[in-house]
Amino acid sequence: MLLNPAPPRDPAARGRLSGALLALVILWPLFRAAEFKPGALFDSSNLKVIGHFLAGFLPPERGAEFLAYLGKATLETLAIATAGLALAFVLAVPLGYLATAAGREQPTLNPLSRSLLTILRGIPELVWALLFVRVFGLGPAAGVLALGLTYGGMLAKVYAEILESVDPAPAHALRHNGAGRPLAILYGLLPQASKELASYTVYRWECAIRASVVMGFVGAGGLGQLMDQAMKMLNGGEAASILLTFMLLVFAADGISGWLRRALDTPPAARASPFGWRSISFLLVLPSAIIASFHWLEIGFGELFTAGAAHSIGEFVAGFLPPDLSSDWLARVGLGIWETLAISVVGTLLAAASGLLLALPKWRAPFSFLLNTLRSVPELVWATITALAVGLGPFAGALALALHTTGVLGRLYAEALDNAPAAPGHALRLAGAPTGLSFLYGTLPGAAPQLIAYTLYRWEMNIRMAAILGFVGAGGLGQLLYFELSLFHHAQASTVIIAMLILSIAVDQTSAWLRQRLR
């Protein structure tokens, strides 16, 4: 036997070191540009201002007139969210199927179908809303359609990535036995992914409830718009009541999601039909809710398929062409890209770190409460608070993004971890490893692709986050776009949209590429 040769060096070390250095070199200027100064948070005078501001939230507004208005807005919002999501789902299933690499034998980045999805969700809701207002006039139809399209793009992407992140072996085995791709996915991947797919869908519904700001653009009202106003006017009492409503809805959505996950996890009874009375009743309630929503909102999509509509849409789209490519404007957009990157990267990174910490503990109750609360408070509200805390500027924007995104990522992480193969982590705990370490060594390698996908996806969303950045004077592409759209400078707006799309496509492809490398 050889005389104990010197242990070989880790061949991966060099790559890891240069990767870390590269990340530092990229992140450092971004943090500088975002004016990252956490110290400002703990400035006593700022704390006083916030305290004063928050005191204004008490007591919540309870006037009968306001409550009646709130109640109606809540119903409207639920209907809009349900209708919008139903539309999104119908779009997302075929598109997600086309875009996902799951069940394919040749691994692929699907640049084409992925870019199509990016465009669907990357065109800002406001643009879709303005487009559909030309067809449907003011009212919920335009808003629901705008919501459906953007959310369809988002759902399709996330469905695609969830399916890619589970163990591909069962689907491959089925394909090798001659099963077609759709069936291989249904039989081989769906049982593994169903919990996460269900909970992401419910989460999107919850987002649709919050996102009804866009509905306000076209006069469809709802809670989001109400919140928007209350915050802009700094009307604490009203904001508090609306916030409480939001929290109620978010907790309800969380409850539904948990129930669904449990139901999907319960072993079915030992008989041929896998369905119990619960699943049957659920399958009955769901379509009725969707039909009721469309009915109540009086939405009909017939008008969309008329010649007039095509003409009107064509005219609107033509207005965006050609984009303004003058060097002046490109320079402004370039600056906007830089600002946007800084804010979104800092915000998303902070959120990813804190979200992961909050997703880890085994005893979920207090942490899901915290996450739900963080998520219930819309970015705009956080922006108001952070602007008071650290002053107008990019850091306020980054913080606001971080706070809301923590709530989102924390929840998504927790569920992805719950869904990751449990055996490796469990085995390590059995060998006495502390929980945190068995997570890092056992669970994380299995869950990493999905965590990365969620993080990059949120980053992509944060890049588009327009409202709050303009609101806190942080500039960026979002504000630029909103400004130019308001002025009907469609050529300029179209440059901004293209810049956003390019950023989003880049993020999306990075995500796909990273996940494939991790595979």
Next chain:
Amino acid sequence: ADAVLRVSAIPDEAPTELQRKFAPLGKYLEAQTGMKVVFTPVSDYAAVVESLATKKIDLAWLGGFTFVQAKIRTNGTAIPIVQRAEDAVFTSRFITADPTIKALADLKGKTFAFGAPSSTSGSLMPRFFLQQAGLNPEKDFKNVAFSGAHDATVAFVAAGKAEAGVLNASVWDKLVEQKKVDTDKVRVFATTPPYFDYNWTVRGDLDPALVKKLTDAFLKLDPANPEHKEILGLQRAAKFIPTKKENYEGIEKAAHSAGLLK
């Protein structure tokens, strides 16, 4: 009556507030025209212009600048019919809570809040007058925020989120009147010269008889009549006067020179 008159308004105030303000006026117009009046409040300026341009609404309450945009987007067919007496000599107020700010020139290096980007009195005209005073907001201010609405601007300044801001005089006066603003803290330090602002506009291809009916209805509103007085009060108008496209040429020029129109 089958016929429906579809109405909307730019959201220079909260949409809920707009809806409340419009209710009696809507009833009055229903009585005058014999049509059902449907008012849809929105939260985005551009949506009003867009739906006017595609004939999805018939009558809209527009700002001076929004009207110019609407005129351009409808190829010059949109017709302004009436405006409030006050709108012929409209002004914007620059406000601050910072004792060191006494004139426009002191704004250099401060944070500043406009209303909505396409607001005439909250963005366009103040920008124009700032420009005449030699200030470029994007370059000379530390930070520019868009509060989205006039009352929000006041809230921004009062809470210290922005060191100064600008809003339309009418909303400011209303807030002062309703004691919704602490004038010891927030004060006006500059006012713009007068310009033409808001009007009621109809789409160009509306039946001329109906246009006439509507115009007359507005002009007939009489402060002496208690019912009318309520309507006028809510609209913050002494009375309505006729208006015409030419009144807004000044604004169009200002918008061009401020770079808001291309």
Next chain:
Amino acid sequence: MSFALDGAGLTHANGFTALSGITLRANKGERIALIGPSGAGKTSLLSVLGTALAPSAGSVEVLDFGFPGASTAGMPSFPRKRESMSANEISGVSLASRLRTRIGTIHQAPPIPGRQRVVTAVLAGKLGQWPAWKSLASLLYPLDVAGARATLERLDLADKLFARCDQLSGGQLQRVGIARVLYQQAELILADEPVSALDPALALATVHQLTADTEARGATLVASLHAVDLALNCFPRIVGIKGGRIAFDLPAGEVSEALLHDLYASEGQTLPTLANEPRFTTLAAANDPATRAACC
């Protein structure tokens, strides 16, 4: 002819050569056992035969469809029919999947989602043959419970028909994987260590089921096995693999102690030298035709 490999090689993406120069053919109805040390390339060879991996060299022909060796690893593009393909022939894709419905693979680690029920996992064997509506409906309500039960019964597992797969023991799960392939009724069954998790009696009975099933239907069976006695007893033809190459290819009766010893001997490695190898020496009985008959 059932399959023919001609100088087939397989190089993985990281440059590791798992197979080289494999030439092997089998007639319809043959039963072949692959034996060889861990890492020899048994799974790789079965993957190539099952069209899961395209050979990076040489050529493969399975059930009359030929694949040329590709220079890059990866999945085969489309199998080409050896006989000239007429213009109105079905497309390459469905041709591939039609071919694959005729091949059944038993994997070393059963690729079955834990949350799936046994009945569904078994029925999945016929996905390639059923019309789409039947497969879809079976997700909601299994349409051939009787068939699934009959197959499971042959493997002594009928009592777990409606259990979820994550509630099974290791050996039970392995048998579900076998049941799926029996249910599929494939013409070529590729079994990768099908009985590694079973006790000796059950292993024998299970291999017996596989051989009896293929024999009855005239199908071909290729199984990799670590249990040499089982291989020698139940398979007429034994192929020894070592280091990605074929070490020998002989009738079971001609596989000698020395060959086995060479096959499993480590190449100058630190493996402890053993005073004697209890398993090989005791296998002399295997070459006795009487014992063989007991199994197959």
Next chain:
Amino acid sequence: MSFALDGAGLTHANGFTALSGITLRANKGERIALIGPSGAGKTSLLSVLGTALAPSAGSVEVLDFGFPGASTAGMPSFPRKRESMSANEISGVSLASRLRTRIGTIHQAPPIPGRQRVVTAVLAGKLGQWPAWKSLASLLYPLDVAGARATLERLDLADKLFARCDQLSGGQLQRVGIARVLYQQAELILADEPVSALDPALALATVHQLTADTEARGATLVASLHAVDLALNCFPRIVGIKGGRIAFDLPAGEVSEALLHDLYASEGQTLPTLANEPRFTTLAAANDPATRAACC
């Protein structure tokens, strides 16, 4: 004493009773083989010993820590030290994990993330013993490459040190799982079919490594095995399990053909009757002390 089960039973959430009335004790340094048919409860028994599942009846004592039987299944709350626990004793949680660092489990399906590298998977065996900083740093740069390699060398796997686990063959992956436990240096090693995916020579060598390692350190080894010859050859004490109960508990030399036959016979099931059982009959040699010495 290494462990003691007293009337232990295990009932799963769905009401299935996997173990009942198991009474079994082992002294420090003993080597026990568990044998029994598929679904007998071998994995279940090892899970209870490894504190992965709390018994639903009876009591369990492992390495001087006792668990009372709980009425519900699931992870045991906290093991209680048999000797009265003093007030300033470390908390229950860390006590549990301290106990567990002393138990090493080899799982039937290697629970190793495919994306992990072999070196990391092996080093993970010491997570419970290393200070946190060392474990964290090892994620970025493995801190004990030499140790990991030495362990892998014992299993003839040193060449795969930096390979990713999903690029291993079935038998290679199984050996990584064994290497992890060898690296852990546990006082009680519970091995669930540790060599099911290995060829006969390697299986023997690997069991030899396990027995030699535990013998050298005075540790206890309990292994479930399907290969009866291996069990009889390498383990002094054999425990037969059937239907969740102990069928016999005897020195290897006293395990007769008849006992084995009864153990593996199916209970009035459809298993084909076999003319003879080639594996049992050929095992007579196992009881010959000379052969036994060759292994252990």
